Amino acid sequence: xxxxxxxxxxxxxxxxxxxxxxxxxxxxxxxxxxxxxxxxxxxxxxxxxxxxxxxxxxxxxxxxxxxxxxxxxxxxxxxxxxxxxxxxxxxxxxxxxxxxxxxxxxxxxxxxxxxxxxxxxxxxxxxxxxxxxxxxxxxxxxxxxxxxxxxxxxxxxxxxxxx
Amino acid sequence: xxxxxxxxxxxxxxxxxxxxxxxxxxxxxxxxxxxxxxxxxxxxxxxxxxxxxxxxxxxxxxxxxxxxxxxxxxxxxxxxxxxxxxxxxx
Numbered sequence: 145x146x147x148x149x150x151x152x153x154x155x156x157x158x159x160x161x162x163x164x165x166x167x168x169x170x171x172x173x174x175x176x177x178x179x180x181x182x183x184x185x186x187x188x189x190x191x192x193x194x195x196x197x198x199x200x201x202x203x204x205x206x207x208x209x210x211x212x213x214x215x216x217x218x219x220x221x222x223x224x225x226x227x228x229x230x231x232x233x234x235x236x237x238x239x240x241x242x243x244x245x246x247x248x249x250x251x252x253x254x255x256x257x258x259x260x261x262x263x264x265x266x267x268x269x270x271x272x273x274x275x276x277x278x279x280x281x282x283x284x285x286x287x288x289x290x291x292x293x294x295x296x297x298x299x300x301x302x303x304x305x306x307x
Numbered sequence: 308x309x310x311x312x313x314x315x316x317x318x319x320x321x322x323x324x325x326x327x328x329x330x331x332x333x334x335x336x337x338x339x340x341x342x343x344x345x346x347x348x349x350x351x352x353x354x355x356x357x358x359x360x361x362x363x364x365x366x367x368x369x370x371x372x373x374x375x376x377x378x379x380x381x382x383x384x385x386x387x388x389x390x391x392x393x394x395x396x397x
Contacts, residue, residue, distance in 0.1 A: 151368040152342070156375045158383045162390035170386045177389075178381040183374070235367045260382070262375055270367055 153265035160258050164251045165224040167258040171249060172197065172227060185213040185239060195229070197221060203229055214239045219246065226250050235270055245269055316358040318351075340365075 160167050170177065176192025184190035188207035193215060196202045201218040220228035229247045234240050245266040252259045323333040337357055340346045346365075348357045 151364050154368060154371045154375055156372075156379050158379045160383045160386040160390075162386045166390055166393075167386050170389060171382060174385060174389070178378065178385040180378065180381070235370065260379065262379060264371055264375060267368055267371070268364065271364055 151267040153263045153267065155264075156262045158260050159254065160260060162257060164253045164258045167260055168224040168227070168251050171251075171260070172223075183237065185215070185233075185237060186211045195227075197223075214241075220248075224251055231264065243269060316356045318354045318356050320354075322357065 162170075172195045175195060179190075179193050181190050184205055184207070186205065186207040186209075188209040188211055191206045191208045193203070193205045196218060199218055199221045201221065202214065203216045203218055205213045205215055207213070214232070216230040216232040218228070219230050220226060227249045229249075231245045231247050232239055232241060232243050234243060245264065247262065247264045249260065249262045252261070319330065319334055319337065322337070323330045326333060328336075337346060337348070341348060341357075346357050348355050350356070
C-alpha cells in the first residue's frame with residue numbers, strides 16, 4: 145500500500161523588542177549577522193548570504209573567496225511587513241533549480257516590538273532528496289552538532305556586543 | 308518510533324513492543340506525528356495501522372524545524388543587539 149505523505153509546514157515565531165522596519169531590515173540586509181556560518185554550499189568559507197531587495201531578486205551566498213552560490217529567489221518583497229523566499233536547497237544543502245519550496249516571513253507590530261512569523265512550506269517536494277539526508281542528520285558531524293556550536297557562538301557574540 | 312515505521316506499516320501494539328514506554332504514551336506520540344503530517348493511519352478491522360513515508364521526509368522536516376528554531380533565535384538576538392546599540396547612541 146502506498147500512502148502520500150504531506151509534511152505540515154514548519155512554523156516558527158519569535159518576538160523582538162524592535163520596530164517592524166528594523167526587524168525586517170535585520171532579517172534581510174542584516175542576514176549575515178544571524179545566519180549560521182556552517183550552512184553554506186560553496187567550498188570556501190561563507191562571508192554572508194545576500195537577499196536582493198526586490199521581487200524576483202536573487203538570494204545567494206557570498207563566500208570569502210568571492211564565489212556566489214544560488215540559494216533561491218525572492219518571491220515577495222513587501223517591506224516592512226512581509227517577505228517570501230524561494231528555498232531551493234535540498235536536504236543535503238545543495239542548490240536544485242527544480243526544487244521550489246517557500247519560506248514566508250511576516251513582521252507584525254505588537255506592543256513595543258514586532259512579532260515575526262516564519263513558515264517553510266511545500267516540504268513534500270523535497271521527498272526524493274530526503275532519503276540521503278537521513279545519513280547526514282544522524283551522523284556524528286551532522287547538523288544538530290553544528291547547530292549547537294552555532295548557538296554557543298552566537299550567544300558569545302551577543303554578550304560581546306552588549307559589553 | 309519513526310525508526311520502527313521505516314520498514315513498513317505497523318499496528319500500534321507492534322510499534323509499542325520493545326519500547327520503554329506505555330502503549331497510551333505510544334498512541335499519544337503517534338498522534339503528535341500524525342498532526343505534523345509525518346505518519347498516516349487507517350483501520351484494518353479493529354486495528355489501527357500506522358505508516359511513515361519511505362522517503363525520509365520526517366527526518367528532513369525535523370531538521371528544518373531545528374534549523375529555523377536556531378536561526379530565528381539568532382535573528383532575534385541580532386535585532387535586539389542592534390536596537391539597543393542604536394538607542395544608546397541617541
